[in-house]
Amino acid sequence: PVSIAVFASGSGSNFETLVQKAREDEVYHVELLVCDQPEASVVDKAKRLGIEVFAFRAKDYPNKATFEAAILQKLHAKSIKWCVLAGYMRLVGPTLLKAYEGKILNIHPSLLPAFPGKDAIGQALEANVRVTGVTVHFVDEGMDTGPIVEQAPVKVEGDRANLQRAIQQVEHELYPAVVKQCIKGEKATWQRKSVHY
Ligand code: GAR
Numbered sequence: 001p002v003s004i005a006v007f008a009s010g011s012g013s014n015f016e017t018l019v020q021k022a023r024e025d026e027v028y029h030v031e032l033l034v035c036d037q038p039e040a041s042v043v044d045k046a047k048r049l050g051i052e053v054f055a056f057r058a059k060d061y062p063n064k065a066t067f068e069a070a071i072l073q074k075l076h077a078k079s080i081k082w083c084v085l086a087g088y089m090r091l092v093g094p095t096l097l098k099a100y101e102g103k104i105l106n107i108h109p110s111l112l113p114a115f116p117g118k119d120a121i122g123q124a125l126e127a128n129v130r131v132t133g134v135t136v137h138f139v140d141e142g143m144d145t146g147p148i149v150e151q152a153p154v155k156v157e158g159d160r161a162n163l164q165r166a167i168q169q170v171e172h173e174l175y176p177a178v179v180k181q182c183i184k185g186e187k188a189t190w191q192r193k194s195v196h197y
Pocket residue numbers: 008010011012013014015086087088089107108109117118119120144168171
């Protein structure tokens with residue numbers, strides 16, 4: 001299997017399903033969790049699942065280039081081939097983008113380019129849309145701007161908790177499957193976008 005690192009900042013439900021679904025067919029193996037919030041519950045999940053954790057606090061480093069250099073060292077040491085962002089609430093900087101160009105994926109809880117950035121679910125409710133959804137895309141230097149790999153719609157029904165649950169359910173199906181397809185080269189490969197929304 002191909003070694004991947006999952007980057008996360010929060011509860012880690014996507015991290016957990018990525019780990020579980022890796023066991024079905026061994027296309028990839030989650031070798032490392034990278035987490036910028038050492039107290040986040042995703043760290044406990046990783047420990048429970050026996051997965052190595054690199055947890056750091058951005059404020060312990062002078063800037064993004066230095067903490068990303070530390071991450072990079074870890075990624076190289078573990079022979080990581082792909083980086084899979086799952087609720088990693090930070091922009092990826094040039095250090096990681098250069099080293100892993102076209103090998104960084106992200107999942108976002110909206111149909112991009114609608115509702116980029118923080119609280120995409122709140123933004124969708126505020127806008128009163130009838131349909132929102134989930135996007136998997138390659139990561140570039142922008143905020144949720146990279147080339148789209150796959151999308152799935154979710155109907156807006158009920159309250160915020162309902163929508164959150166429906167989106168999570170779709171994410172947990174979609175993300176591991178798309179990660180596998182990308183690793184196997186079955187999806188369109190990375191091309192730098194010439195136009196940004
Ligand atoms: C997921 O819904 C993911 O799409 C979102 O954070 C959540 C993490 O949940 N990501 C973003 O909003 C990125 N801009 P999880 O920790 O339970 O996987």
